Amino acid sequence: MNEAVITGKQIVGNFIEFTCTCAEVAQHAVPGQFVMVSVSPTLDPFLNRPLGILWAKDDSFALLFEVVGRGTSLLACLEKGDTLPVLGPLGNGYSLDASSALLLAGGRGVVTLHFLARRFKELGIPVSMLCGVRDSSEIMLERYIIECESGLRLFCCEEGVRGLFQGTVVDALEEYAALHPLAPETVIYTCGPEGMLRELAMHPLLEKRRVEVSLEALMGCGFGVCMSCARKSTEGYMHICSEGPVCALSEVTW
Amino acid sequence: MNEAVITGKQIVGNFIEFTCTCAEVAQHAVPGQFVMVSVSPTLDPFLNRPLGILWAKDDSFALLFEVVGRGTSLLACLEKGDTLPVLGPLGNGYSLDASSALLLAGGRGVVTLHFLARRFKELGIPVSMLCGVRDSSEIMLERYIIECESGLRLFCCEEGVRGLFQGTVVDALEEYAALHPLAPETVIYTCGPEGMLRELAMHPLLEKRRVEVSLEALMGCGFGVCMSCARKSTEGYMHICSEGPVCALSEVTW
Amino acid sequence: MCSLRGYLVNIKTRLGTLELANPLVLASGTAGYGREIAPYLDLNRVGAITVKGLSLFPCSGNPPPRIYESASGVLNSIGLENKGVERFIQEDIPFLETLSTRVFVNIWGTDEHSYRDGARTLTAIERIDGIEINVSCPNVEKGGASFACSLDSLASLIGKLRKVVTKTLIVKLGPMKEDIGAVVILLEQLGVDAVSITNTFPALAVNLSNERLFFSRKTAGLSGPAIKPMALRMVYEATQASSIPCIGMGGISSGTDAVEFLLVGACAVGVGTATLKNPAAALEILEGMQSWMEGRGIERIEEIIGKAR
Amino acid sequence: MCSLRGYLVNIKTRLGTLELANPLVLASGTAGYGREIAPYLDLNRVGAITVKGLSLFPCSGNPPPRIYESASGVLNSIGLENKGVERFIQEDIPFLETLSTRVFVNIWGTDEHSYRDGARTLTAIERIDGIEINVSCPNVEKGGASFACSLDSLASLIGKLRKVVTKTLIVKLGPMKEDIGAVVILLEQLGVDAVSITNTFPALAVNLSNERLFFSRKTAGLSGPAIKPMALRMVYEATQASSIPCIGMGGISSGTDAVEFLLVGACAVGVGTATLKNPAAALEILEGMQSWMEGRGIERIEEIIGKAR
Ligand SMILES: Cc1cc2nc3c(=O)[nH]c(=O)nc-3n(C[C@H](O)[C@H](O)[C@H](O)COP(=O)(O)OP(=O)(O)OC[C@H]3O[C@@H](n4cnc5c(N)ncnc54)[C@H](O)[C@@H]3O)c2cc1C
Numbered sequence A, B: 001m002n003e004a005v006i007t008g009k010q011i012v013g014n015f016i017e018f019t020c021t022c023a024e025v026a027q028h029a030v031p032g033q034f035v036m037v038s039v040s041p042t043l044d045p046f047l048n049r050p051l052g053i054l055w056a057k058d059d060s061f062a063l064l065f066e067v068v069g070r071g072t073s074l075l076a077c078l079e080k081g082d083t084l085p086v087l088g089p090l091g092n093g094y095s096l097d098a099s100s101a102l103l104l105a106g107g108r109g110v111v112t113l114h115f116l117a118r119r120f121k122e123l124g125i126p127v128s129m130l131c132g133v134r135d136s137s138e139i140m141l142e143r144y145i146i147e148c149e150s151g152l153r154l155f156c157c158e159e160g161v162r163g164l165f166q167g168t169v170v171d172a173l174e175e176y177a178a179l180h181p182l183a184p185e186t187v188i189y190t191c192g193p194e195g196m197l198r199e200l201a202m203h204p205l206l207e208k209r210r211v212e213v214s215l216e217a218l219m220g221c222g223f224g225v226c227m228s229c230a231r232k233s234t235e236g237y238m239h240i241c242s243e244g245p246v247c248a249l250s251e252v253t254w
Numbered sequence C, D: 001m002c003s004l005r006g007y008l009v010n011i012k013t014r015l016g017t018l019e020l021a022n023p024l025v026l027a028s029g030t031a032g033y034g035r036e037i038a039p040y041l042d043l044n045r046v047g048a049i050t051v052k053g054l055s056l057f058p059c060s061g062n063p064p065p066r067i068y069e070s071a072s073g074v075l076n077s078i079g080l081e082n083k084g085v086e087r088f089i090q091e092d093i094p095f096l097e098t099l100s101t102r103v104f105v106n107i108w109g110t111d112e113h114s115y116r117d118g119a120r121t122l123t124a125i126e127r128i129d130g131i132e133i134n135v136s137c138p139n140v141e142k143g144g145a146s147f148a149c150s151l152d153s154l155a156s157l158i159g160k161l162r163k164v165v166t167k168t169l170i171v172k173l174g175p176m177k178e179d180i181g182a183v184v185i186l187l188e189q190l191g192v193d194a195v196s197i198t199n200t201f202p203a204l205a206v207n208l209s210n211e212r213l214f215f216s217r218k219t220a221g222l223s224g225p226a227i228k229p230m231a232l233r234m235v236y237e238a239t240q241a242s243s244i245p246c247i248g249m250g251g252i253s254s255g256t257d258a259v260e261f262l263l264v265g266a267c268a269v270g271v272g273t274a275t276l277k278n279p280a281a282a283l284e285i286l287e288g289m290q291s292w293m294e295g296r297g298i299e300r301i302e303e304i305i306g307k308a309r
């Protein structure tokens, strides 16, 4: 475990963003990877929690997490200056060899795609980003969409919110593709709730395309020793922490 | 449980002093009583910890505790502004009907005797206070000796420290009694480590005198339901939380 | 508003023929004889109180230390200290008579006779609604644990007690050698009205400062949140095997913990160690349980009892 | 300085004739096959590594979800997923051959034959120092748990395995119906070299969001700090009943936890769930244990093994 020091805390609706200093994590992190975070110094809750890396630069990195249960509630109590034991970066990241990229984020799926978009921008690769949220309580996530020169950015919300496209990411994708047919070489990257991923997996627009997805699973260790994070794939079970979290959408079975 | 708000924190060597606001506790507390303090918002450690009341006034009270284990270490992390769930005041206090009093404190035993001395001072009852500590790491406890007009105050340390009486509280008591024979009506109040209490219980100077002692025991509940805090007494087992913590020294068996 | 909403959910429950206003039961050994906890908790608001395990004659219990804290749990070796049936009747029944809540008396003995004599005396007290037989205390040499060692000795004891107990008869089980399903089937056949599952788990602590065992009786009983997953399994298996009403307990410290026990088949829930931390825990758990049910639109508690299969 | 001081305490220990450089053993199922944990922990610094439970043929394990967190504990229902003996030998033995630490292989089968065939193949591999027989996994239908149900079936299985296993033979026990003292006496008589105590405890979790049982196989195994007091009791009773060497485990997460297991009679200690939280946990526990011993002026680990009585 490494000790990360929290250097910034921002409350973003029901999400918390921490900026942390920890060279070991920051210098090795690539988009799509995650860290295992210790949520309590006591023996309860015992296990670490997996959180995607929002960005990493020099000796710093950031996390953005939704407060959903015991562990994330405890994390939310930490303040600037506190130390956060973390293990990572873990798992494999998105591949960066696209010549143009379309990023489809649902809810907290924006975390790792934000990092990916930043990296593509640095690399000069054209990237478009569509991000969708369920309701108005999550519209602050809009700030994590990266503006790229050539690409489109679109934020949508299933609930009607003035000024926002109303619908899911899949709806937005359809609309977008109708106007700007997807170039054959565009690689799709996606991360989001199961329902959305499943819909994308069946979607004619993505058929026969290279689509990379970042998956979630309940995790025991996060580094490949416990086999807790199994998920059905085309070749039996895959282990999300070590064989993922990023994999080809075509490998996933539903 | 009541919610006390920490309004002041002071680090006193290996001890921490918290000033708290909580009318329910403060307004009912009498010297010798204690509170059960929740040390963690998680399920571990589960039980509350008993801590004596250092003083109480209006809506405020104070605690002074030694950091010795898991629970007190967690408590020590709390800061001004945090809330502390407490139950109390609990147990019976010292009797206040003395016409003159001699207080003998050993180590953290000073906590409840500090409160008692304050009360006696308010009541205009002459009080002398002898307090002893093991070594120089505890000499900051001297500040908890109350200066009374007519009474003596003496702080001693078993380890040689310049300017301090060298010896135990019992040594100091002997020295003191040699110079100022104890008036027959003087009531003795004591609180401290087992060894010291045991020595006092056998001491000829205290024979046939009214001596009140405040005892410690491992506690489950602190309010009389679990029978964890049993201690041998002249009448079988007594329960320190409900039949104590203050009792007559003569009731205790060793 | 909270309490008003509370009334929307019907939380009455039954143990055989006995109705409880709500499923929250104070477990034995953590609520004293009732009077001790009364200043901190309105006893009329819980479904039932179970008093500290009584024996025919007073028992002084084990020498201290009697309690040790483990990860999310507590080990106790109280040794069933109690004032005995007679003093309880004299000193505590008058107070209990002022209450409207259900009163269960937990009893134990060293042999069949002492169990039977204690039960006979207590069943004659009108105020007492149920008698809970502790056959599972790990903390005394002959605290009944032996009765749970074989189905035969258990059947013999409980058969005799069923004859003398005219009140609701509850048998309190703990971890046993025998298969829990077989045990509850037997108890149902013997006419027992309900079972309480579970008592504490046999455990041990070390005193690092003197490098010896912490408790003078070596082993002690583990309770608290640590044991909840094991208790849930036992309740599930017992209620799968028979339809005997079950008071589920073991580590309940929140409203959702209570809901979990109901979902696996308990029709009432006991709160023990959580009361040590917070004397009003049972009421907070009750409120938490109710608001969980309200949030789900559940109207009657029976809708969730045994639903998780 | 810390590591220099470390050498003052002699922490070598033995399991029968097998010497371990120190008593810290990575428990089965929480260290993968060795390669997975190697980037995070110097395997040459622990006393031994036990690899994930292997069966003769690969096993895909249970459907997810496979893990649930309880108070200070973890429930797992991995279902003994593993790559099978053959692939293990091909893929992992080469890596394990680069290590100097002891290697134990944990195995399980569905019947005596599959246990025996697995054991026979593995005992032929030079790099393997010990074979640990899992007769206590609660997570598979026929995961050997049935073998621990009666002394007869256990004796039959272990008797056969003792004949084929030429390496150190370890039997891994969990909570059982049989008295643990009787079991270890039997195992000693059968010539078993050591026992590992304990495996996980049968437990259950509820999924509140769909009001169903959380695991598809219903029950799962509880591990982690929550079970430590029960594991200590089992190790104490086993080492009181016989002199068979014992690897004590169950909830160890600190140096003093390890010391407690040694004090009650274990001569080595296993670290399981704590490794999930911190892959280097075993080494931190080792250091904590050593500094506790140094602080007490203990020179050899044997001075404390079994001292707490
Ligand atoms: C590789 C990976 C990356 C992730 N990145 C992020 C991120 O960047 N930001 C973010 O907000 N969340 C992320 N998650 C989800 C996050 O790990 C869970 O929300 C968190 O562990 C919940 O902890 P808790 O103690 O608050 O919830 P609990 O009280 O444990 O459970 C509350 C709810 O969260 C679900 N949950 C618990 N653990 C996980 C888990 N490991 N994965 C998914 N759901 C879980 C439970 O099923 C339950 O419904 C990621 C998960 C994975 C596997």
Ligand SMILES: Cc1cc2nc3c(=O)[nH]c(=O)nc-3n(C[C@H](O)[C@H](O)[C@H](O)COP(=O)(O)OP(=O)(O)OC[C@H]3O[C@@H](n4cnc5c(N)ncnc54)[C@H](O)[C@@H]3O)c2cc1C
Binding pocket: B034, B049, B050, B051, B052, B053, B064, B065, B066, B067, B068, B069, B070, B071, B072, B073, B108, B111, B112, B215, B216, B217, B218, B219, B245
């Ligand atoms: C009525 C009463 C009043 C007290 N007042 C004070 C006070 O004003 N200031 C203060 O510093 N301490 C006081 N104590 C002692 C205090 O309760 C313990 O130091 C504290 O509970 C230790 O908690 P822990 O989790 O840090 O230690 P643990 O990790 O639980 O144990 C560390 C050590 O402390 C001892 N200990 C644990 N619990 C108790 C206990 N209930 N009583 C005595 N020793 C214990 C253990 O035996 C062990 O040696 C009082 C105790 C009682 C019973």
Ligand SMILES: Cc1cc2nc3c(=O)[nH]c(=O)nc-3n(C[C@H](O)[C@H](O)[C@H](O)COP(=O)(O)O)c2cc1C
Binding pocket: B220, B226, C027, C028, C029, C030, C052, C053, C054, C074, C076, C078, C080, C106, C134, C137, C172, C198, C199, C200, C222, C223, C224, C225, C227, C249, C250, C251, C252, C270, C271, C272, C273, C274
């Ligand atoms: C301090 C203490 C004393 C107990 N005394 C008794 C008792 O006298 N009789 C009994 O049947 N159970 C007794 N128990 C067991 C509890 O009633 C309960 O079955 C067990 O603790 C599990 O529930 P919990 O985890 O909610 O405490 C006692 C438990 C504790 C912690």
Ligand SMILES: Cc1cc2nc3c(=O)[nH]c(=O)nc-3n(C[C@H](O)[C@H](O)[C@H](O)COP(=O)(O)O)c2cc1C
Binding pocket: A220, A226, D027, D028, D029, D030, D052, D053, D054, D074, D076, D078, D080, D106, D134, D137, D172, D198, D199, D200, D222, D223, D224, D225, D227, D249, D250, D251, D252, D270, D271, D272, D273, D274
């Ligand atoms: C995720 C996980 C997988 C496990 N797999 C095995 C296994 O394959 N074989 C086995 O004998 N024990 C297995 N165990 C049990 C552990 O080896 C250990 O006996 C138990 O967890 C208690 O120790 P702990 O509390 O330190 O984890 C597993 C435990 C966990 C948590």
Ligand code: FES
Binding pocket: A218, A219, A220, A221, A222, A223, A224, A225, A226, A227, A228, A229, A230, A239, A240, A241, A242
């Ligand atoms: S979480 Fe342990 S192997 Fe993936």
Ligand code: FES
Binding pocket: B218, B219, B220, B221, B222, B223, B224, B225, B226, B227, B228, B229, B230, B239, B240, B241, B242
């Ligand atoms: S601590 Fe529970 S009765 Fe005293």
